[in-house]
Amino acid sequence: xxxxxxQLFERLTDRRPNLRLFAxxxxxxxxxxxxxxxxxxxxxxxxxxxRPRMRxxxxxxxxxxxxxxTLLGLAISAVTLLLxxxxxxxxxRHPFRQNFAHASENTRLPxxxxxxxxxxxxxxxxxxVAVNGVSFQVRRGEVVALWGPNGAGKxxxxxxxLGLLSFEGTAIIGGHDVxxxxxxxxxxxxxxxxxxxxxxxxxxAETLRxxxxxxxxxxxxxxxxxAEWRLDDIAxxxxxxxxxxMRQRLAxxxxxxxxxxxxxxxxxxxxxxxxxRREVWSALARxxxxxxTIVLSTHRPDEVRQLADRVLVLDKGTLxxxxxxxxxxxxxxxxxxxxxxxxxxxxxxxxxxxxxxxxAVSFNEIHLLVTVPSDRKAEPIQTLALADIPVADFxxxxxxxxx
Numbered sequence: 001x002x003x004x005x006x007q008l009f010e011r012l013t014d015r016r017p018n019l020r021l022f023a024x025x026x027x028x029x030x031x032x033x034x035x036x037x038x039x040x041x042x043x044x045x046x047x048x049x050x051r052p053r054m055r056x057x058x059x060x061x062x063x064x065x066x067x068x069x070t071l072l073g074l075a076i077s078a079v080t081l082l083l084x085x086x087x088x089x090x091x092x093r094h095p096f097r098q099n100f101a102h103a104s105e106n107t108r109l110p111x112x113x114x115x116x117x118x119x120x121x122x123x124x125x126x127x128x129v130a131v132n133g134v135s136f137q138v139r140r141g142e143v144v145a146l147w148g149p150n151g152a153g154k155x156x157x158x159x160x161x162l163g164l165l166s167f168e169g170t171a172i173i174g175g176h177d178v179x180x181x182x183x184x185x186x187x188x189x190x191x192x193x194x195x196x197x198x199x200x201x202x203x204x205a206e207t208l209r210x211x212x213x214x215x216x217x218x219x220x221x222x223x224x225x226x227a228e229w230r231l232d233d234i235a236x237x238x239x240x241x242x243x244x245x246m247r248q249r250l251a252x253x254x255x256x257x258x259x260x261x262x263x264x265x266x267x268x269x270x271x272x273x274x275x276x277r278r279e280v281w282s283a284l285a286r287x288x289x290x291x292x293t294i295v296l297s298t299h300r301p302d303e304v305r306q307l308a309d310r311v312l313v314l315d316k317g318t319l320x321x322x323x324x325x326x327x328x329x330x331x332x333x334x335x336x337x338x339x340x341x342x343x344x345x346x347x348x349x350x351x352x353x354x355x356x357x358x359x360a361v362s363f364n365e366i367h368l369l370v371t372v373p374s375d376r377k378a379e380p381i382q383t384l385a386l387a388d389i390p391v392a393d394f395x396x397x398x399x400x401x402x403x
Contacts, residue, residue, distance in 0.1 A: 012031070113139050114137050115139065115142075115173065115293045116138035116295065118134060118136050118160075118161070118172075119135050119169055119171075120168070120170065122134075123153075123160055123165060123167045130156045130317050131157055131167070132153075134314075134317075136319065139293075140293055141292070141293055143288050143295075143307050143308050143310075144308060144311070144312060145311045145312070146312050147297075147298060147301075148314035149299065149371050150360065151316060153317040154298075154314060155266055158264050158297060161178060161295070163179065163182045166179075174261070176188070188261055188262050190258070190260035191264045192252060192255045192268055194266040196250075196251040198250075199239060201238055201239075201240065202238065204236070204237055205226070205235040207250065208222050211254055215257055217257050226253065229250070229283070231253060234246055244272055245279070248280065252268075252283065256287075260292075262293045263287065263293070263296075264296075265284075265295070267298060267299070268296055269281070269300065277303075288307075294307075309324070310322065311325050313328060337369055338368075338369070338370040339367040339395040340384070340393075341366065341391065341392045347368065350389050351368060353387055357380075357383050359379075359380055377396070
């Protein structure tokens with residue numbers, strides 16, 4: 001029987017081995033059931049075994065006494081699970097219930113100009129330092145762009161601010177410590193991940209109304225967001241049939257359900273065509289005019305120039321420059337990705353040579369991926385030619401990516 005390891009509880013036990021004490025318990029089953037109901041929380045499969053060598057054993061028919069014991073065990077498990085669900089969601093004093101109950105309240109930032117403070121923010125993945133002692137502040141109503149190439153640390157910083165990753169240093173949003181007061185922080189923040197996972201079979205209207213009920217948001221708010229983000233005409237369309245631009249509009253509406261004063265956006269225009277990208281820019285300008293405080297990651301210099309009051313330039317997890325986009329024009333060069341087809345026998349030597357010349361290089365199954373400023377597109381090919389490394393073919397694409 002094919003097996004796929006993608007349960008939420010398995011992912012939690014990888015991070016916190018002590019949780020294995022609760023393996024196969026009703027609480028573990030409840031978490032995995034919730035992950036199946038809300039796929040936005042579902043983890044990526046850790047492994048897939050499409051053809052296991054073991055065959056399932058057909059259970060024998062129990063005797064009457066065993067049958068009574070089995071039914072008794074099932075009844076006890078069912079009652080225990082029911083009690084867990086009641087305790088989890090039935091008690092109005094429970095923090096989960098409190099979180100949902102307060103989500104629909106008018107969340108307001110405390111008085112003061114500084115909304116976000118990151119002090120010596122550091123994130124390590126084993127020996128890799130993804131974010132290295134980054135410090136910055138964001139003022140009320142300001143749009144700050146995190147700019148940098150692949151691996152710069154942009155996405156990691158946003159995930160730390162959201163409390164999705166453990167980190168060293170300090171992160172404060174709206175006067176609340178991200179680690180110690182995560183519930184209060186979540187009331188203030190709306191987030192837009194780069195990859196939004198939703199039920200493909202649900203319609204746009206069903207999706208918005210479902211999450212609105214979870215967050216105790218009034219129906220009028222849903223209707224207003226559908227009109228503002230031009231979702232009325234596609235309200236009855238399944239989410240799985242939407243184009244990239246339509247899905248992004250839906251994702252923005254979901255992020256804004258509780259009208260949060262702070263928005264953390266990870267590559268909000270990634271994979272969108274030019275027209276839809278301009279529409280998103282206009283929408284972000286409206287949100288800024290409403291007084292929203294926005295931090296967004298991007299690899300597009302035109303986006304930074306269009307939207308940002310300040311830009312934080314990152315490189316390999318380190319903050320290298322801070323300033324107005326006009327002040328950092330030389331750093332905000334348009335970047336492209338060259339996909340170079342190099343013979344297999346030369347791939348490693350080609351990558352080493354290009355890195356020695358200061359180019360950012362990665363691999364896919366076929367190509368060397370070289371990110372360069374748009375005015376230096378020919379240099380990697382010339383560098384390889386001078387070293388007698390053949391380039392069989394190349395393609396040109398946009399630069400940037402996750403950081």
